[in-house]
Amino acid sequence: MKITLTVNGAAATVQVEPRTHLADLLRGELLLTGTHLGCEHGVCGACTVEVDGAPARSCLMHAGACDGASVCTIEGFGEDAVMAALREGFSAEHALQCGYCTPGMLVVARDIVLRLPDADEARVREELAGNLCRCTGYRGIVRAILGVLAARRGAAT
Amino acid sequence: MTAPEGGGDAARDALSRSPRGVGAPLRRKEDARFLHGRGRYVGDIRPAGTLEVAFLRSPVAHARLLGVQKPANGLVFTAADLTEIAPIRANSALPGFRPSDQPALASGKLRHVGEPIAACVAASRAEAEDLAAACVLDYQALPAIADMLAARAPGSALIHEHWPDNAFLETRRDEDLADLDAIAAAKVRRRLRTARQSMAPLEGRGVLAEWDPRLEQLIVTTAAQMPHVTKTGLAECLGLDEGQVRVVAPDVGGGFGYKGILLPEELVCAALAMRLGRPVRWLEDRLEQLTANANCREHFYDVTAWADAKGKLLGVAVDATVDAGAYSAYPFSACLEAAQIGSIFPGPYVLPRFRFHTVSACTNKPPILPYRGVARTGVCYAMETTLDALARQLGISAQAIRAANLVPPTAMPYRNLVGKVFDSGDYPEALRRAVAAVDVAAVRARQAAGETVGFGLSVFCEQGAHGTSVYHGWGIPFVPGFEQAQARFTPDGVLELRVGLHSHGQGLETTLAQVAHEILGVDPARVRLVHGDTALTPYSTGTWGSRAMVMAGGAVAEACRLLGERALAIGAALLQAPVEGCSLRAGAIHHGEAQVTLDQVARTWFRSPQNLPANVDRGGLDVTAGYRPDPDTGTHSYAAHAVVARVDTETGNVTLEQYVIVEDGGVLVNPMIVDGQVLGGAAQGIGTALYEEMPFDTEAQPLAGTLADYLLPGATEVPDIRIEHMETPSPWTRFGQKGIGESGAIGPPGAIVNAINDALAPLGAEVLDLPATPARVLAALARAGRA
Ligand code: FES
Numbered sequence A: 001m002k003i004t005l006t007v008n009g010a011a012a013t014v015q016v017e018p019r020t021h022l023a024d025l026l027r028g029e030l031l032l033t034g035t036h037l038g039c040e041h042g043v044c045g046a047c048t049v050e051v052d053g054a055p056a057r058s059c060l061m062h063a064g065a066c067d068g069a070s071v072c073t074i075e076g077f078g079e080d081a082v083m084a085a086l087r088e089g090f091s092a093e094h095a096l097q098c099g100y101c102t103p104g105m106l107v108v109a110r111d112i113v114l115r116l117p118d119a120d121e122a123r124v125r126e127e128l129a130g131n132l133c134r135c136t137g138y139r140g141i142v143r144a145i146l147g148v149l150a151a152r153r154g155a156a157t
Numbered sequence B: 001m002t003a004p005e006g007g008g009d010a011a012r013d014a015l016s017r018s019p020r021g022v023g024a025p026l027r028r029k030e031d032a033r034f035l036h037g038r039g040r041y042v043g044d045i046r047p048a049g050t051l052e053v054a055f056l057r058s059p060v061a062h063a064r065l066l067g068v069q070k071p072a073n074g075l076v077f078t079a080a081d082l083t084e085i086a087p088i089r090a091n092s093a094l095p096g097f098r099p100s101d102q103p104a105l106a107s108g109k110l111r112h113v114g115e116p117i118a119a120c121v122a123a124s125r126a127e128a129e130d131l132a133a134a135c136v137l138d139y140q141a142l143p144a145i146a147d148m149l150a151a152r153a154p155g156s157a158l159i160h161e162h163w164p165d166n167a168f169l170e171t172r173r174d175e176d177l178a179d180l181d182a183i184a185a186a187k188v189r190r191r192l193r194t195a196r197q198s199m200a201p202l203e204g205r206g207v208l209a210e211w212d213p214r215l216e217q218l219i220v221t222t223a224a225q226m227p228h229v230t231k232t233g234l235a236e237c238l239g240l241d242e243g244q245v246r247v248v249a250p251d252v253g254g255g256f257g258y259k260g261i262l263l264p265e266e267l268v269c270a271a272l273a274m275r276l277g278r279p280v281r282w283l284e285d286r287l288e289q290l291t292a293n294a295n296c297r298e299h300f301y302d303v304t305a306w307a308d309a310k311g312k313l314l315g316v317a318v319d320a321t322v323d324a325g326a327y328s329a330y331p332f333s334a335c336l337e338a339a340q341i342g343s344i345f346p347g348p349y350v351l352p353r354f355r356f357h358t359v360s361a362c363t364n365k366p367p368i369l370p371y372r373g374v375a376r377t378g379v380c381y382a383m384e385t386t387l388d389a390l391a392r393q394l395g396i397s398a399q400a401i402r403a404a405n406l407v408p409p410t411a412m413p414y415r416n417l418v419g420k421v422f423d424s425g426d427y428p429e430a431l432r433r434a435v436a437a438v439d440v441a442a443v444r445a446r447q448a449a450g451e452t453v454g455f456g457l458s459v460f461c462e463q464g465a466h467g468t469s470v471y472h473g474w475g476i477p478f479v480p481g482f483e484q485a486q487a488r489f490t491p492d493g494v495l496e497l498r499v500g501l502h503s504h505g506q507g508l509e510t511t512l513a514q515v516a517h518e519i520l521g522v523d524p525a526r527v528r529l530v531h532g533d534t535a536l537t538p539y540s541t542g543t544w545g546s547r548a549m550v551m552a553g554g555a556v557a558e559a560c561r562l563l564g565e566r567a568l569a570i571g572a573a574l575l576q577a578p579v580e581g582c583s584l585r586a587g588a589i590h591h592g593e594a595q596v597t598l599d600q601v602a603r604t605w606f607r608s609p610q611n612l613p614a615n616v617d618r619g620g621l622d623v624t625a626g627y628r629p630d631p632d633t634g635t636h637s638y639a640a641h642a643v644v645a646r647v648d649t650e651t652g653n654v655t656l657e658q659y660v661i662v663e664d665g666g667v668l669v670n671p672m673i674v675d676g677q678v679l680g681g682a683a684q685g686i687g688t689a690l691y692e693e694m695p696f697d698t699e700a701q702p703l704a705g706t707l708a709d710y711l712l713p714g715a716t717e718v719p720d721i722r723i724e725h726m727e728t729p730s731p732w733t734r735f736g737q738k739g740i741g742e743s744g745a746i747g748p749p750g751a752i753v754n755a756i757n758d759a760l761a762p763l764g765a766e767v768l769d770l771p772a773t774p775a776r777v778l779a780a781l782a783r784a785g786r787a
């Protein structure tokens, strides 16, 4: 089937098979390999991208169901200020080692920062429950997100 | 330029303390690409014309394979089609070891669920899977060996039929301890089990094989920790010379031991690429990873320990069995883990008498692979829970019994009764600091008020970077020798480092640049690490055994030192000054007020050779150096873990309230990265302690096929761990650094279960088996008659 969607701000018209999931479309057809696959059954969160403004697991979405959708992958956040702050924070807090979970973590982290400006550590951890990292033990990830939240609260007052 | 031979306080005191040198928490050079999705893993690489492989895998654990009926159309290859692949053989020279042949594709027999039987090849993975589904298997089921303790029962089916029983190896140290019964104030016996686990890096394994007809070379791009060892194994099994094989490991999404192994899938993809003249790729999916490759940590211990009234150990006897699975995996072999138990069981303690017997049992499960910490996680669990059982019987504290037995700093370097040599450290101080970091009195007060909360400790040491003298005795397919590194300048003065081991998250691009900065003063931003490609790097056994920073760090330091000497000679000539009057500092050659930068030196060598001195070293600005600590018996980092855990006696649920680690990794090349290693390891250890388990049914069928069944710790399960460092330099390594990469994963099960058992002690309950899931906690309470 033929679908048209927006990926990282650009329109793309692609031919997909009914069984192709969005992650395979992004990685295979569109060569956006920053989106990773860790389980392909919706548990690990490595494949998380933004679909129509909200985080979504691209391994669970059929590509065919994304006709007309707007998708943003780790390659597509450009100069987004929150993403830039998170990247800075992730590096400063050593929130990544092998980097495999990192794109999915960043997409979810950005959503947490935008949606839950008052989140505390417990809440951040709960929100991260759907994203597995096998390398870091999460401390750096949690601290990076809390740091960006605190900085934004500071800037807002 | 200082060039101490290495080690001890002198090496530490000679450090530059530069904010970019050894000891600095420098941010990682590799972060930028990962943060932008520009990492490049095997699965991201797909040359035009690539064919994808799906494996038809064994649905049963033990059977005679009678035939495979292939679909009418499509490319399907069985063992009979790929006779050019010799079986994988990972022998050990330990006396009595029974070799096994692991066929790349099963032939004759099926020995574990998930064993590859046929390679199905198509333009896409989905179509390849369709082909696999269309194959019809003919087999005759045999009784499966699902439990390692039953593996040797008389009359058991034999997995390797020419063996007398299902064991790869037994080792023992005999010592009659019977007299201890009469003199000991306390004696305990515990039977303990750890669960079979999956290392589960977030990226699975994957391989892309290509045949280059021009070079007549096989290029295998694979998620590997040990590319050179993989190359040797590929060449041997495929009958190629090693010049015909190039192994490339791109970014690797976590390893932990899982990616240190020669894979049947690598051999098959390589053979297919050579046959078909097309790139051939296989990417492991999570179902394959969990079911076909659940392959670590499953131990059984029967421990008896005797102590005097003060808690001083009088002797320990341990009978240990490790479920080694069906085959001996290359290169570590099926016996590394069990045989290691004998030599590491004494842990950080002074043990006067010791008897052990170990068995590497052969079962119908995937071959065992060494997971971060290898046997130490199980050993530490067994020793530390046994010590607490002794302490409870004696009525002394967990701290007291450890303090009574730890090797004192005055005894360092210390050689224990089985010949392990501990290099340096103050083990009792680590214990004191860990206990002091937790308010134990508050835990006792809560207990007195009836709360089921407990305090637990574990103390251990980790041998790392052990080399030739240790490994030649194992007689496995590799022996680590002198680690080599190349250092060279490009014409514009960029420093290129080449090492044969590989990073799978450790940040070697950063830490080795820090080492180079320490020696040459070059800006780490102008240092480029080339690794993960056998065509571009000197041979190395790779990244395993917590060895990278000791071995590659030492080799890079030495290569940079020699490169600096050559640059100094050229710089002195350019300054028209005697070499003796010149010095290399901060990336430049200085003579009085005058200086030339290393960039200028490089430019001169490459582009203005007319300005070189007549007696210049003709080797140029390109140096290969080798390094091995002396002695090379390994560094011993050590740690004390302290835990406060609360147990819900209704649900069996365990909550980790506090977690403290006091760690001594010697001189830390990059403390931020070391903390990351410790934290990540500890998270894995928490998984071992509380969550991770691959259950098998009586037919040896794995029962957890998704990450919803096989539980990896998430952000809500791993507490905010506090780390305190001690920094006792190793007397034997270049900067005094110690191997520490595996340490974090060793201590948690012992400390956590000790905390649980401390909480349950008033109820008379005790957890014995890992993981301490709610079901096991409730079962322990039920055994005590309390639930
Ligand atoms: S790959 Fe999609 S959730 Fe794991």
Ligand code: FES
Binding pocket: A095, A096, A097, A098, A099, A100, A101, A102, A132, A133, A134, A135, A136, B202, B253, B254, B505
């Ligand atoms: S950094 Fe490796 S999985 Fe998170």
